[in-house]
Amino acid sequence: MSYSTQSAAYRTAAWVLEHEADAATLADGRSLQLTDQTVSGVLRGVPVVDRTKTLLILAADDSIVRVSLVRPGVTVERLDALGDGQSANIDLQSVAFTVVATTSRPAAEACYLAQSTYDLAREASKAYELTREQVKTREQFGAPLVKLPAVASNLARMRVLLTQIDAAVSMLEYEGEPARDAAEIGLIYRVARATASNAGTELARLAHQLHGAKGIREDYALHQYTRRIWESRDLLVPAAENLAALGRHALGSGEDKVWAETTPARA
Incomplete structure (x- = not known):
């Protein structure tokens, strides 16, 4: 995959997507509560497909954190959709995360x-x-x-x-x-x-x-x-x-x- 930029921030984000996005979805997590080790909150209308196993969250500090959707504390509520793809509400309750990149x-x-x-x-x-x-x-x-x-x-x-x-x-x-x-x-x-x-x-x-x-x-x-x-x-x-x-x-x-x-x- 090629991206039209010399920016280190863009290259970092591109690397994350190339290595993580195959079975992942990305969500805006500025409304979530992050501590040093866990994340809590509800994300609504997150695009998902059957193979989605990982959630990548753009946190308020512009870091990208990874959360497994199959671990305790994660509830995925699939929403019915006709013609507009699939989405879900994801409830995170003190779920451990991993920082995978810091970018803009x-x-x-x-x-x-x-x-x-x-x-x-x-x-x-x-x-x-x-x-x-x-x-x-x-x-x-x-x-x-x-x-x-x-x-x-x-x-x-x-x-x-x-x-x-x-x-x-x-x-x-x-x-x-x-x-x-x-x-x-x-x-x-x-x-x-x-x-x-x-x-x-x-x-x-x-x-x-x-x-x-x-x-x-x-x-x-x-x-x-x-x-x-x-x-x-x-x-x-x-x-x-x-x-x-x-x-x-x-x-x-x-x-x-x-x-x-x-x-x-x-x-």
């Missing part, structure tokens, strides 16, 4: 925006490939579904959306100019996340539309892919909040400055 909050949040954008891109690609196979192999009126103009058009639209998501990922992988400061890097990550989120949301909708009623009676692989798209879209910084932050920045800075900040000059 903007750096950690930006790196998590990057991580969630990579995750969304991976699941979007799977959803597209599964949908393409579905419309190529399933027949109606004696011909594959893809022969119907409306189906072919929607599949092509999905491919365009996947290209937009790939473009968002390329923003994260471009090394950029060393002179870029943390604020500009964070803005680039927000734009990448917003681009991927918008495209991923529509791609997921079209995937389900092209699958028709498949998956109503039993779980289907597409459900797993689209749930993870919606989860990645709203991890830590919800998509709506991310777009609002970009809008405020554009109003304050102007279109030209935003363009210059988010479009690296290429040789």
